Amino acid sequence: MEKKTAFITGATSGIGKACAERLARENYRLILCGRREERLAELEKQLSVYTDIHCLSFDVRNAEAVSNAIASLPSEFQKIDILINNAGNAHGLDPIQTGSIEDWDAMLDINVKGLLYVSKQIIPQFIERKEGHIINIGSTAAKEVYPNGNVYCASKHAVDAINQGMRIDLNKHNIRVGAIHPGMVETEFSEVRFKGDQERASKVYQGFRPLQAEDIADIIAFVISRPYHVNIADLVVMSVDQASSTIVNKQA
C-alpha cells in the first residue's frame, strides 16, 4: 500500500505529539508543525527511525508564514493525504466582564483563523486529486459552554461550525471531513491556559482519571484507517469520570 502523508499542526506537545508518535509507528510520512523549533528537532530525531519526517515551524496566526511554510515543502512531502488541525489552546479562564482582549485575540486567531489559514493551503490539492481527509480537533467546549469558558468555548463552537461547513462544501469533491471533540485531556493545555502556573494547572486533573493524549491519538489512528467510504463526521469522547464540562466524578 502507498505510504500516506499526514500533516499535523500543534505537534510539539500533547495530542499532536502523541499523534505524531502513534502515526510514525504506523509508518505514515509526517509533516510536523509548531512554533517551538527545539521540540520539533527532538521529535524529528526520535521519530525518524520509524518514518520520513519533515518539520515546519510557523505561527498559525500568520497567514503569510503558513503559506510560505507549506510552499517550502520538499517534493516528497508535497502530496498530503491527511490534515490534522490540532494546534490550539485556551488562554485564561475569566468571566466575560474581566477577560483580557489579548487572550480573546489569541484564542480566536489561533483556534479559528489559524485552522482556516492552514486548511486553505491544503484543500486545493485535495480538490484536485478528489481525495483527502481533514480532521478538526474541537472539544466538548464546542458542544457546551461552561462558566468562564466564554471565548474558548466560542472558538471551539466555531471549529464545530467550520467542520460542518467544510464537510458540506467539500462533499462533492470526495473529501472526508470530521471532528474529534475530546473532554479533559492531561496535556500542557492547562499550563498554557493558566500562563505557566503549574500548580493550578495540575489541580485541573487531580482526583479523577482524565483522558491522556495517547487516547486521542488512538482514536485518530482508527478514524484515518477506515475504508475511504467511511467518514467519522463528529465524535465526542470523555473520560469515564466526566459527564459534561462541569460534572466530573472525583469520588471514583
Ligand code: NDP
Ligand atoms: P498543548 O498545549 O499540549 O498543545 C498545543 C499545541 O498547539 C502545541 O503543539 C503548540 O505548539 C500548538 N500551538 C499553540 N499555539 C500555536 C500557534 N500560535 N501556532 C502554531 N502552533 C500553536 O494542548 P493540547 O494537546 O491539549 O491541545 C491540542 C488541541 O486539543 C487544541 O486545539 C485544544 O483546544 C484541543 N483540546 C484539548 C483538550 C484538553 O483537555 N487538553 C480537550 C479538548 C480539546 P507551539 O507552542 O510549539 O507552537
Ligand code: 8X3
Ligand atoms: C479542553 C477541555 O473542558 O478545558 O477543550 O474546555 S475544557
